[in-house]
Amino acid sequence: MMQRVWMVAERDFSVTVSNKGFLFGILLMPILICIFVFLGPRILNARSPVVKGQVAVMDATGSLISDVRLDLGPLAIAARSPPLGVPSLTARSRDAGPRNPLRKDGPPIPSISVVEKPSSEDLRVTKNWLVQGPDGPERHLAVIAIHPDAVKRAEGRSEYGSYDLYIASRLDENTENVIHDAMRQALVSARLKDNGIDQTAVDASMQVVRPVSVTVGVDGEHETRRGFARMLPFLCGILLFMGVMTGGQLLMTSTIEEKSSRVVEVLLAAVSPLELMWGKLLGQLGVGLLMVVVYVGLGMLALLEYSMAGLVDPMLLVYFVIFYLLASLVYGGLMMSIGAAVNQVADAQSLMVPVMILLVAPYALVPIIGQNPNSTLGVAMTFVPPVNSFVVLARLASGTPPPLWQVFGAMATGLAGAGAAVWFAAKVFKIGLLMQGKPPSFGTLVKWARMA
Amino acid sequence: MDTALEVRGISKAFGNNRAIDDLNLVIPRGATYGLIGPSGAGKTTAIRVIMSILFPDSGSMTVLGKSSALDAKNRIGYLPEERGVYRKMKVRAFLSYIGRLKMGERSRVDARATQLLSRLGLADAMDKKCEELSKGMLQRVQFVAAIVHEPELLILDEPFSGLDPLSVQVLKEVIADEQRRGATIIFSTHVMAHAEELCEQIVMIHKGRKVLDEPMSGLRRRYDTRTIRLEPLDATTDLMALKSVAGVERVQLTDEGCDIGLAVGTDPAAAIRNIAGTVAPARIELARVRLEDVFIRIVGGGPGSEESRQALRTHLQGLSGVGVAS
Numbered sequence: 001m002m003q004r005v006w007m008v009a010e011r012d013f014s015v016t017v018s019n020k021g022f023l024f025g026i027l028l029m030p031i032l033i034c035i036f037v038f039l040g041p042r043i044l045n046a047r048s049p050v051v052k053g054q055v056a057v058m059d060a061t062g063s064l065i066s067d068v069r070l071d072l073g074p075l076a077i078a079a080r081s082p083p084l085g086v087p088s089l090t091a092r093s094r095d096a097g098p099r100n101p102l103r104k105d106g107p108p109i110p111s112i113s114v115v116e117k118p119s120s121e122d123l124r125v126t127k128n129w130l131v132q133g134p135d136g137p138e139r140h141l142a143v144i145a146i147h148p149d150a151v152k153r154a155e156g157r158s159e160y161g162s163y164d165l166y167i168a169s170r171l172d173e174n175t176e177n178v179i180h181d182a183m184r185q186a187l188v189s190a191r192l193k194d195n196g197i198d199q200t201a202v203d204a205s206m207q208v209v210r211p212v213s214v215t216v217g218v219d220g221e222h223e224t225r226r227g228f229a230r231m232l233p234f235l236c237g238i239l240l241f242m243g244v245m246t247g248g249q250l251l252m253t254s255t256i257e258e259k260s261s262r263v264v265e266v267l268l269a270a271v272s273p274l275e276l277m278w279g280k281l282l283g284q285l286g287v288g289l290l291m292v293v294v295y296v297g298l299g300m301l302a303l304l305e306y307s308m309a310g311l312v313d314p315m316l317l318v319y320f321v322i323f324y325l326l327a328s329l330v331y332g333g334l335m336m337s338i339g340a341a342v343n344q345v346a347d348a349q350s351l352m353v354p355v356m357i358l359l360v361a362p363y364a365l366v367p368i369i370g371q372n373p374n375s376t377l378g379v380a381m382t383f384v385p386p387v388n389s390f391v392v393l394a395r396l397a398s399g400t401p402p403p404l405w406q407v408f409g410a411m412a413t414g415l416a417g418a419g420a421a422v423w424f425a426a427k428v429f430k431i432g433l434l435m436q437g438k439p440p441s442f443g444t445l446v447k448w449a450r451m452a
Numbered sequence: 453m454d455t456a457l458e459v460r461g462i463s464k465a466f467g468n469n470r471a472i473d474d475l476n477l478v479i480p481r482g483a484t485y486g487l488i489g490p491s492g493a494g495k496t497t498a499i500r501v502i503m504s505i506l507f508p509d510s511g512s513m514t515v516l517g518k519s520s521a522l523d524a525k526n527r528i529g530y531l532p533e534e535r536g537v538y539r540k541m542k543v544r545a546f547l548s549y550i551g552r553l554k555m556g557e558r559s560r561v562d563a564r565a566t567q568l569l570s571r572l573g574l575a576d577a578m579d580k581k582c583e584e585l586s587k588g589m590l591q592r593v594q595f596v597a598a599i600v601h602e603p604e605l606l607i608l609d610e611p612f613s614g615l616d617p618l619s620v621q622v623l624k625e626v627i628a629d630e631q632r633r634g635a636t637i638i639f640s641t642h643v644m645a646h647a648e649e650l651c652e653q654i655v656m657i658h659k660g661r662k663v664l665d666e667p668m669s670g671l672r673r674r675y676d677t678r679t680i681r682l683e684p685l686d687a688t689t690d691l692m693a694l695k696s697v698a699g700v701e702r703v704q705l706t707d708e709g710c711d712i713g714l715a716v717g718t719d720p721a722a723a724i725r726n727i728a729g730t731v732a733p734a735r736i737e738l739a740r741v742r743l744e745d746v747f748i749r750i751v752g753g754g755p756g757s758e759e760s761r762q763a764l765r766t767h768l769q770g771l772s773g774v775g776v777a778s
Contacts, residue, residue, distance in 0.1 A: 007553055015540070262536025266597065268505045269530035270553035272522050434505065 004271045008279020013286045016250055026291055029242070030298055051110035051175045053139035053168075056129055060119040060148040064190055068144070069114040071182035071189075077109050080181055110175045113138065119146075130168050142167045142179055151190045160191065232312070233370030233394035235299070236320060239292055240390055241363045244327050247288030248335035248355075251280060252348060255339030264433050273430040280336060281422070285328050292324060319396050322411060327389035329418035331359060333425035337445060340425075340432035347439035354442055362390035373398035382410045385417025424449050455514070456481045456605050456636035457502065462511030464501055471497040473660040475511070479638060479653075481604075484631055486647035487640040488743060489657040495640040496533050498657065499609055502638075503530055516605055526555040529603030533610050533640070535594050539583040543569070543593055546582060547600055556601035568596045572622055588615055595623060599630060606630055608639040612646055624650065644743035654743065658751045675746045678716070679739040680724060683709040685732040697730055699723045711739065 016022055055072065059065045070076060117126050123145060130140050147161030148154075154161065163183055167176055192199045214221050258264045267276055296317065303309040338351045365387065369378040373395040381391040382402065392410040395402045427449035432440075440448070459477040463470065471494045479485050487495050500506040502513065504521040516524040538546055544565065551561030569578055572592045577585055585593065591614060599606060608627070612620045627650065631637055641647050647654060654671060656664035666674070684691065691710045694703050699718030704711045714723050720738050728736055 003555070004553055007549070011549060015538075258536075258538075261539055262532070262534040263538055264536065265505065265532040265534060266530075266536055266550065266594070267553070269503055269528070269532070269598075270525055270550060272504075272525075434500070 004275050005279045005282065008267075008271065008276055009282035009286065012254060012280050012283025016254070016284070016287045017290060022250075022287075025246070026294060029295070050108045051112075051139075051141070051172065052137065053110070053141035053175075054113050054115045054134075055141050055179060056115045056117045056126055056143045058117045058119045058121065058123070058126060058143070058145045060146055061151045061190075062119070063151060064146055064186055065114070065116055067186035067190055068146075068182065071185040072112045072114055072179070074109050074111060076182065076185070077112075077178055080185070081109070107174045110178055112141065112175075112178070117143075119148075127166050130166060140168055141171055141175060144179070144183065150187055151194055160187075163187070232397040233373070234367055236316075236393045236397045237363055237366030237370075237390055239295055239320070240324055240327060240393060241359070242295070243288040243292040243324055244331045245359065246291055247284045247328050248331045248359075250287060251284040251332050252335040252339035252352075253345060254284075255280065255336050256342060256345055256348065259340065259433060260343055268433065273433060274426055277336065277422075277426055277429045281329070281332050281425075284332055285325060288328055288332075289321070289324065292320075296320075316396055319407065320393060323389040323393050323414065326411070326414035326418050327386055330386040330389075330421040331355065333418070333421040334358075337425040337428035337432065340429040341435065341445055341448075342432075342439045343436060351439070351442055351445070358386060362387040366390055366394045369394045370398055373400050374402065378402075379406065382406050383413045385414050386421070388414055388417075454481045455479065456483070456516060457638070458514040459502065460512050462498075462501055462508045462513060464497055464506060464508050470660050472501065472508070472657075475657075475660075475662055477655060477662070477665070479636060481636050482631070482634055483653060484637040484651050485639075486651035486654045487638060487657065488642070488644060488647050488654060488747070490642070493657045494660040495657055496609055497660075499530075499607055499638075499640060503528070503607065524605075526601065527604045529598040529601065529606040529635075531595055531598040531608045531611055535587075535591055537582040537590060537593065540581055542579055542581055543574070543585070544578045547593070547597055550597045551600040554601040554603075561600055564602070565596060565600050568600065568626070569593070571626065572596065572619070588619060591615060592619060592623070595626075599626070599635075602633070602635075604635060606635045606637045608637070610641055611639060612641070612643065644747070648743055656747055656750065658747075663750050664746070671743070671746055672741045675741045675749065678714040678718070678720070680712045680714065680720065680727060681706075681709070681735075681737050681739050682712060682727060682731065682733055683735040685734045689731050691731065694727060694730055697723070697726045699726070709735075 057065055057068055059068070117129075123143075126143050126145075130143055132140065134140055143166040145164040145166075147163060149157070149161035150163060151160070153159065165176075165179065165183075167179075189199055192202060258267065264276075271279070300309060300312070303312065334355045335352075338348050338355070341351065342348045362381075365377075365381065369375070369381065369391055372378065378391060378395055379402070382388050382395065383406075384391075388410045392402065392407060396407065424445075428445050431448045432445075455478055457477065457479040459475055462472060462475045464472045473494075475498060487498065489495050497506065501508050502515065502521060504525075512519070515521045516527050518524040521528060538549075541549070544562070547565040547569075548558065548562055551565065552558055566575075566578065569575055572595070574589060574592055574596075577589060577593070582590060582593065595608075595611060598608065606627075611623060611627070615623065624646075627637060627639075637650075639647075639650070648668065651668055653667050654664060655662060664671075682691070682694075691705060692703055694700055694710070694712055699714050700712055700723070701715040702713040704713070712723075712727060714720065724736055724738070727733070
């Protein structure tokens with residue numbers, strides 16, 4: 001019996017992996033990730049044009065205009081802008097210095113010139129300046145009206161005044177933020193000066209460089225990388241989802257194809273329905289496993305490249321394979337029984353809804369459980385098949401993995417779930433394969449399973 | 453008697469429709485059996501139950517000494533009524549795969565596949581994908597798939613449907629070879645002439661029930677048509693004059709001449725002599741029994757059923773040229 005099962009599995013595996021569509025599909029995902037991670041930001045930012053324009057300032061304090069002019073200058077803007085993803089530690093520094101080279105990937109720095117308007121001028125007239133066309137090449141970007149008590153508190157008040165900002169209709173958010181940052185910088189600086197406080201001393205006092213922590217383990221020391229650790233449960237969930245989904249879909253379509261091309265009766269003359277089912281299931285398990293191996297392999301190569309391979313526990317890979325196989329048996333079995341019950345892919349859509357819910361629900365749970373791996377929800381879901389394959393992997397990949405008894409408990413309940421799914425699939429497969437005509441409902445499939 | 457197949461009281465229903473009803477059948481090894489009956493009679497269901505593709509509601513069977521075909525699949529060849537292949541697979545690979553699934557040795561399977569394909573005029577198709585072949589070619593490929601592993605029991609469901617006369621002839625020769633090799637052959641057909649030509653024994657199924665199970669020779673004796681076919685030497689002869697010949701009950705004109713019905717108890721040899729003495733014949737013969745007539749007599753018998761008999765005859769004649777699911 002096993003020999004025939006292997007023959008069916010071998011054929012299904014080789015036919016699928018030698019298919020151009022599969023090869024394209026398996027390579028497409030890494031290519032898309034590369035585009036998204038490496039080229040995406042460059043493409044997005046490269047398209048942003050440099051904003052050039054004038055900002056009108058009505059300074060009722062009479063002392064802030066020079067600071068505003070300075071803080072809206074390109075060097076001050078550049079100094080305030082942190083490199084991508086790194087919070088600025090020197091945001092208040094007005095020292096120009098060379099522009100941070102990492103800044104090149106961020107949005108371009110706007111070129112803003114300040115036009116002073118008398119504070120006595122009617123605000124409505126100044127606002128009208130915004131809608132008037134520019135005299136020269138520079139657009140009219142904004143009008144800033146600084147309150148009289150913005151630098152010195154008004155008598156009897158504990159709070160400072162602020163400023164009002166009026167912007168032109170098509171001003172981008174980045175330039176607006178630049179103006180707000182510059183105004184904040186100018187006001188804080190002027191207020192400190194007014195109180196006789198040395199801003200340089202304040203800036204220096206506020207700076208505490210946060211060191212990168214070092215994780216000490218039996219395998220030595222390495223820099224702690226929380227970002228990757230946070231991502232790992234999510235990555236495991238995606239990989240599991242992709243492997244299971246691809247394998248299940250292929251299994252369903254190949255079963256429908258065999259049924260609709262009538263070759264299934266020829267096969268059933270040579271193998272029993274159970275042998276055929278197991279052969280197909282094993283073949284597609286292999287296909288999904290191959291895909292996962294390719295992705296995990298590429299991921300490990302990337303980690304090796306950045307000397308981060310030590311962050312992945314080898315046991316996690318072993319557990320991944322085990323729980324991948326359990327999840328694939330459940331979803332593969334269900335998808336194959338759907339394939340056996342219908343005559344064309346379009347008929348399978350309605351039957352797939354419950355299976356898709358079963359597949360998407362744990363996928364949606366993974367980020368929640370990844371955040372708090374040992375919550376009551378996380379522990380409870382560890383024992384509920386077929387969700388538990390996703391949940392237990394998310395917990396294993398987190399910083400606080402579950403105790404071993406829970407992992408083995410998850411394996412036991414997962415195995416029971418897989419057994420039930422394969423039993424159901426075998427019953428439906430046996431009856432459905434030679435059925436023609438109207439596609440059955442999910443209830444009918446359950447009825448078949450009970451009567452077979 | 454060494455039996456290849458023994459079916460004991462098998463019944464199978466789909467909902468309220470009883471597809472097979474208490475079927476009993478014993479087929480000795482090496483025999484060629486024809487399973488005949490009109491569309492919807494239950495032939496294909498019976499074959500699927502024999503193959504253990506469908507499972508009976510009641511009854512039991514023995515196939516090549518085993519209680520189920522599942523235990524003897526490697527020794528059975530099966531050509532289903534609904535033809536199917538892997539469209540993207542090459543012919544050689546398909547046959548090799550099916551042969552190996554039947555536990556055939558790869559080199560032996562490949563060699564036999566090559567030899568059979570050549571014999572069936574498909575030598576050039578070996579390295580083509582199945583989807584590139586015509587329907588008739590695919591049918592021949594499937595026939596090869598059914599016998600490539602040298603089965604002991606060969607079950608053919610409508611093997612000739614859709615084939616051109618030349619291919620039908622070659623297929624008949626290959627079937628005869630399989631019979632000579634010692635294979636037991638069961639084939640289901642609507643085309644009564646094929647069954648008459650190839651089978652030693654006929655099993656008729658009607659509405660799920662077996663209505664006839666007899667050797668072809670016995671049928672010829674039992675269902676004597678008492679009809680003499682005459683083609684006159686002179687086409688202008690008045691054939692109605694034959695009505696006056698002793699023993700002649702009726703004369704029915706045909707394109708070539710006439711069919712002459714004899715009264716019960718008339719000696720056919722004497723009647724032929726008398727008829728030939730009355731009208732000079734270009735050809736005169738005793739008409740052989742046709743399964744079609746036997747079938748009509750069995751299922752269309754009974755008083756006042758001439759109309760239904762005629763309808764059944766028309767139906768059977770309509771089926772003769774095409775393969776329709778039963």
